[in-house]
Amino acid sequence: HAADAHRTDLMTITRFVLNEQSKYPESRGDFTILLNHIVLGCKFVCSSVNKAGLAKLIGLAGEINIQGEEQKKLDVLSNEVFIKALVSSGRTCILVSEEDEDAIIVEPSKRGRYCVVFDPLDGSSNIDCGVSIGTIFGIYMVKDDHEPTLADVLQPGKQMVAAGYCMYGSSCTLVLSTGKGVNGFTLDPSLGEFILTHPDIRIPKKGKIYSVNEGNAKNWDGPTAKYVENCKFPKDGSPSKSLRYIGSMVADVHRTLLYGGTFMYPADKKSPSGKLRVLYEVFPMSFLMENAGGQAFTGKQRALDLVPTKIHDRSPIFLGSYDDIEEIKALYAAEG
Ligand code: AHG
Numbered sequence: 001h002a003a004d005a006h007r008t009d010l011m012t013i014t015r016f017v018l019n020e021q022s023k024y025p026e027s028r029g030d031f032t033i034l035l036n037h038i039v040l041g042c043k044f045v046c047s048s049v050n051k052a053g054l055a056k057l058i059g060l061a062g063e064i065n066i067q068g069e070e071q072k073k074l075d076v077l078s079n080e081v082f083i084k085a086l087v088s089s090g091r092t093c094i095l096v097s098e099e100d101e102d103a104i105i106v107e108p109s110k111r112g113r114y115c116v117v118f119d120p121l122d123g124s125s126n127i128d129c130g131v132s133i134g135t136i137f138g139i140y141m142v143k144d145d146h147e148p149t150l151a152d153v154l155q156p157g158k159q160m161v162a163a164g165y166c167m168y169g170s171s172c173t174l175v176l177s178t179g180k181g182v183n184g185f186t187l188d189p190s191l192g193e194f195i196l197t198h199p200d201i202r203i204p205k206k207g208k209i210y211s212v213n214e215g216n217a218k219n220w221d222g223p224t225a226k227y228v229e230n231c232k233f234p235k236d237g238s239p240s241k242s243l244r245y246i247g248s249m250v251a252d253v254h255r256t257l258l259y260g261g262t263f264m265y266p267a268d269k270k271s272p273s274g275k276l277r278v279l280y281e282v283f284p285m286s287f288l289m290e291n292a293g294g295q296a297f298t299g300k301q302r303a304l305d306l307v308p309t310k311i312h313d314r315s316p317i318f319l320g321s322y323d324d325i326e327e328i329k330a331l332y333a334a335e336g
């Protein structure tokens with residue numbers, strides 16, 4: 001049967017989101033246009049990543065970003081592409097990028113109601129060896145058309161109206177939530193369209209995998225150390241867990257969503273706030289986790305309740321399967 005070998009009902013991401021938003025006729029056109037511009041940026045970065053070795057896109061750009069990291073050529077290129085795509089959508093008013101020290105206030109003639117926070121290229125250290133990397137984004141919406149200020153983006157993650165990531169891996173996969181579940185779309189390169197391939201992603205309630213940079217173990221706090229010890233030497237007779245750590249948050253979180261388990265970037269003595277940035281790494285991934293039935297915890301509170309005070313704030317993060325994060329919460333509670 002031909003239909004067994006070919007997908008014939010092509011649910012594109014645009015059609016999907018238009019259907020989903022049909023309850024909000026006043027905003028659906030604007031959201032769809034914004035999303036189309038994000039999707040265009042993802043396709044461009046995907047094609048750049050695929051030919052990085054051929055197009056001399058490997059290696060350093062020569063600048064240090066606000067995070068104190070050496071920028072890769074692909075960090076800079078992806079950042080430019082997303083900024084131009086978002087501004088030209090005419091639907092944004094303020095943008096925050098990992099690669100720019102200051103927020104970008106969109107010029108009045110191109111303004112719309114959405115604020116987009118993003119990590120244009122996540123997993124930079126994996127570019128040059130061909131391992132999966134990604135783009136992460138979160139979207140807020142302002143209520144009226146006041147002059148945009150930082151206060152519009154220094155909002156808790158639970159206020160986001162949508163969040164997602166695109167993974168440039170063995171295939172190019174875009175995972176999106178508009179607050180009602182999580183759906184995954186795979187780029188069909190011959191069509192240039194993202195097609196719904198992973199409808200209603202639910203993270204397994206409990207997982208068999210943990211994911212953390214164990215090289216930092218000597219600086220961990222008690223609960224993190226105890227949790228990882230329990231993964232390796234379970235006290236209740238259950239089998240020990242497997243360790244998987246790619247070092248690209250997008251790829252590690254994608255695997256966690258599909259297979260279950262935990263992903264952690266905890267605090268340590270050298271970096272008491274961890275490494276990952278609240279607005280464009282911790283919040284979007286926490287938003288997706290909760291929408292898929294998992295949890296996201298900072299070691300102190302629900303991650304989506306955090307109120308960032310600066311656009312590049314960092315936070316420790318533990319996210320993943322519901323039961324596994326309960327176990328981590330209990331260890332922190334026991335420490336008092
Ligand atoms: P980015 O490449 O956007 O700067 O993010 C890197 C982050 C994230 O992708 C990953 O989870 C983490 O850095 C890995 O850090 P370590 O190398 O310290 O494990």
Ligand code: MN
Nearest residue numbers: 067069098124
């Ligand atoms: Mn970086």
Ligand code: MN
Nearest residue numbers: 119122123281
């Ligand atoms: Mn990142």
Ligand code: MN
Nearest residue numbers: 098119121122
């Ligand atoms: Mn990045």
